[in-house]
Amino acid sequence: MDDPVLLTGAGGRVGQAILRGIGDAHDWRLLDREPLSSDHLPTGVGEDDVVVADVTDEDAIADAMDGVGAVIHLAGDPRPEAPWNSVLENNIDGTQTVYQAAVDAGVENVAFASSNHAVSAYETDTRTPEMYRPDDDYRLDGTELPRPGNLYGVSKAAGETLGRYYHDTEDLSVVCVRIGNLTEGHPPRNYERGQAMWLSHRDCAHLFDRCIRADYEYEIVYGISDNERKYYSIDRAREVLGYDPQDDSAEYTLAGDPIDDE
Numbered sequence: 001m002d003d004p005v006l007l008t009g010a011g012g013r014v015g016q017a018i019l020r021g022i023g024d025a026h027d028w029r030l031l032d033r034e035p036l037s038s039d040h041l042p043t044g045v046g047e048d049d050v051v052v053a054d055v056t057d058e059d060a061i062a063d064a065m066d067g068v069g070a071v072i073h074l075a076g077d078p079r080p081e082a083p084w085n086s087v088l089e090n091n092i093d094g095t096q097t098v099y100q101a102a103v104d105a106g107v108e109n110v111a112f113a114s115s116n117h118a119v120s121a122y123e124t125d126t127r128t129p130e131m132y133r134p135d136d137d138y139r140l141d142g143t144e145l146p147r148p149g150n151l152y153g154v155s156k157a158a159g160e161t162l163g164r165y166y167h168d169t170e171d172l173s174v175v176c177v178r179i180g181n182l183t184e185g186h187p188p189r190n191y192e193r194g195q196a197m198w199l200s201h202r203d204c205a206h207l208f209d210r211c212i213r214a215d216y217e218y219e220i221v222y223g224i225s226d227n228e229r230k231y232y233s234i235d236r237a238r239e240v241l242g243y244d245p246q247d248d249s250a251e252y253t254l255a256g257d258p259i260d261d262e
């Protein structure tokens with residue numbers, strides 16, 4: 001990718017994991033509604049490459065999209081308990097604005113940060129907690145219908161559907177990554193669900209690097225590490241994107257301490 005990659009939500013947890021992992025691999029245009037301090041910027045990224053704007057601001061997003069080759073769209077309200085007015089504005093309106101601006105600017109690829117919460121209602125009382133355990137073979141693979149467990153999940157399903165629409169009507173390449181649970185250094189502590197959908201920082205950076213580089217039409221993939229415990233298949237991410245994760249929550253105790261094999 002020779003043209004800059006627009007990264008929205010660059011100052012947040014996922015954005016910083018991406019930039020710390022692959023900050024040197026691309027030219028970036030970083031966008032966030034909060035100013036980014038210099039320690040949040042990769043080497044070589046200066047003030048001219050940073051846009052402070054809200055993703056619902058059509059004019060600002062159109063300007064930010066100029067000359068961009070690919071978009072990683074992360075900006076939004078990430079709270080599973082977020083109220084409707086917030087997800088409607090930040091997640092649904094904001095995502096539609098980003099897709100439309102990408103089409104208008106002739107951008108090729110958009111990677112959209114979807115979420116496990118777009119399908120969290122599959123975790124029924126009869127399936128849990130067994131489905132979080134290594135010996136359970138229940139799998140979601142991205143072909144299932146959305147089944148959100150909260151209004152935040154509804155907004156992520158809407159973002160996926162908007163992506164489908166812009167792919168079908170405008171030929172935009174879109175990959176929706178249903179991100180699991182990103183934590184740094186170790187999986188979520190004492191949380192079986194979180195360990196089953198752990199996404200390490202290095203696997204996160206690698207996965208979004210593949211989203212920038214790979215060829216695809218419209219895809220929904222799961223964004224988790226290669227966890228022994230899992231209820232999301234990563235086969236599609238491997239096949240279509242060339243995702244090759246390195247981490248596994250089984251290398252840690254449930255309390256999150258590394259297991260020493262020696």
Ligand SMILES: NC(=O)C1=CN([C@@H]2O[C@H](COP(=O)(O)OP(=O)(O)OC[C@H]3O[C@@H](n4cnc5c(N)ncnc54)[C@H](O)[C@@H]3O)[C@@H](O)[C@H]2O)C=CC1
Binds near residue numbers: 032056113
């Ligand atoms: N952290 C995780 O484990 C997961 C994250 N996600 C998704 O990934 C994306 C990023 O999540 P995090 O980095 O964890 O969240 P975060 O809250 O750490 O970062 C979000 C960033 O987006 C910015 N932002 C929020 N609304 C904005 C708007 N309207 N316009 C411009 N900038 C805005 C914030 O200032 C912040 O810097 C979100 O869309 C979230 O739903 C999905 C699943 C799991």
Ligand SMILES: O=C1O[C@H](COP(=O)(O)O)[C@@H](O)[C@H](O)[C@H]1O
Binds near residue numbers: 078116182193
């Ligand atoms: O979409 C998201 O999912 C993760 C994991 O969900 P949780 O309910 O198990 O915590 C969450 O941590 C993150 O904030 C959210 O954006």
